[in-house]
Structures are given as C-alpha cells and as structure tokens.
Amino acid sequence: MRAAAERASRLAYTIMDGTLIPIDRLADARPYYSGKHKQHGMNMQTLANPKGRLVWVSPALPGAVHDVTAARTRGLIEVLASVGVKTFADKGYQGAGGTIRTPFKRHRHRLWLSGAQRDVNRSHVRVRAIGERAVATSKAWKVLTKLRCCPHRSTALVQAILVLELVEEGRYSG
Numbered sequence: 015m016r017a018a019a020e021r022a023s024r025l026a027y028t029i030m031d032g033t034l035i036p037i038d039r040l041a042d043a044r045p046y047y048s049g050k051h052k053q054h055g056m057n058m059q060t061l062a063n064p065k066g067r068l069v070w071v072s073p074a075l076p077g078a079v080h081d082v083t084a085a086r087t088r089g090l091i092e093v094l095a096s097v098g099v100k101t102f103a104d105k106g107y108q109g110a111g112g113t114i115r116t117p118f119k120r121h122r123h124r125l126w127l128s129g130a131q132r133d134v135n136r137s138h139v140r141v142r143a144i145g146e147r148a149v150a151t152s153k154a155w156k157v158l159t160k161l162r163c164c165p166h167r168s169t170a171l172v173q174a175i176l177v178l179e180l181v182e183e184g185r186y187s188g
Contacts, residue, residue, distance in 0.1 A: 015088070018061060018069075019097050021069045025063050025099060027101065028063065029062040029141065030061055030085065030094075030114070031146065031149055033153070034050075034051050034053070035056045035158055035168055036160045037055050037162075037168070045077075046165060051077070056076065056161070057081070058071055058074055058075075059072035059084050062144065062147075066148050068180075072088045074165070074168040082106060094112060095112030099113060101113055102115050102145070103116055104117070105119055115138070117139070152176070
C-alpha cells in the first residue's frame with residue numbers, strides 16, 4: 015500500500031476502477047464466480063494517472079468480492095484519503111467516503127437527476143474514461159484473456175505486466 019500512496023501523492027488526481035480477470039479453475043468455484051460478469055475470475059483494483067496509464071494494481075481477490083469491498087479490504091480508500099489525492103471512481107464505489115468522487119445516482123424516490131447533476135455526471139464520465147483505457151491496455155496482454163493457472167498466481171502476473179508497461183513507457187523507478 016505504501017507504493018500506491020507514494021505514486022498517488024505525486025498526481026493531481028487518480029482514477030480508480032475494478033476489473034475482473036477471467037480464470038478457468040472451477041474447483042471451490044463459489045468465491046470466484048462474479049454474478050455481474052457471469053463468469054469465474056479474480057477482482058483487481060487499479061489506479062490510473064490523468065494520462066490514462068496504470069500506476070498501481072492491487073493484489074487479487076476472488077471475483078465474488080464487490081469493488082468497494084475490495085478497495086476497503088486492501089486499505090486503498092484509507093491510503094488515498096491519508097495522502098489527500100482526489101480519486102474518481104464509478105457508481106460501484108458509492109458511499110466509499112474519503113477522497114473518492116462518484117457520479118450522482120438516481121434513487122427510487124427521485125426519478126430524475128437535475129440538470130446540474132447530469133452535467134457533473136457527464137464531466138465525471140469524461141475523466142473516468144481515461145482510467146478505463148488504462149485497464150483496457152493492460153487487458154490487451156494475451157495472458158490476461160483467461161488465466162489458465164492457479165488463481166493465487168494472478169497477482170504476480172498482473173503486477174509483472176504493470177512493471178513491463180512501466181518499463182516500456184520509461185517510467186519504471188525500480
């Protein structure tokens with residue numbers, strides 16, 4: 015977590031997103047099954063910089079873990095709040111607190127968002143789209159299309175890919 019705090023503290027803001035890395039292992043499948051994606055996988059939390067490049071990737075959790083729960087479990091929300099960096103996230107992080115900014119959400123008693131809330135959501139989506147690009151770039155690696163190894167090795171694989179991307183961009187500091 016120190017690495018995430020150190021890298022995030024140098025940025026104006028970060029973009030947080032969760033992603034599911036599909037796996038083929040079905041033994042003890044219940045914790046790995048993501049109902050949202052309708053497949054087995056590992057949940058990873060990512061931080062991207064304002065240019066749309068990955069800065070940090072969390073250790074993997076089973077796919078059944080919700081994004082905000084994964085961020086809380088890994089202590090990511092507290093670390094970002096302690097550093098004081100503003101973080102943009104999707105509606106899955108609603109109620110996370112700290113410095114996490116999420117779009118406005120329509121409630122069952124409030125059928126429509128106001129014009130100002132829709133404008134805020136539009137600008138929020140523009141910022142978050144950059145972070146989605148960072149996740150898509152990392153998923154372009156063929157090994158991440160579907161992991162065919164032990165799910166516990168997924169953390170090492172994704173972090174190795176992060177290092178390779180940082181080396182390729184000339185941003186790897188050791």
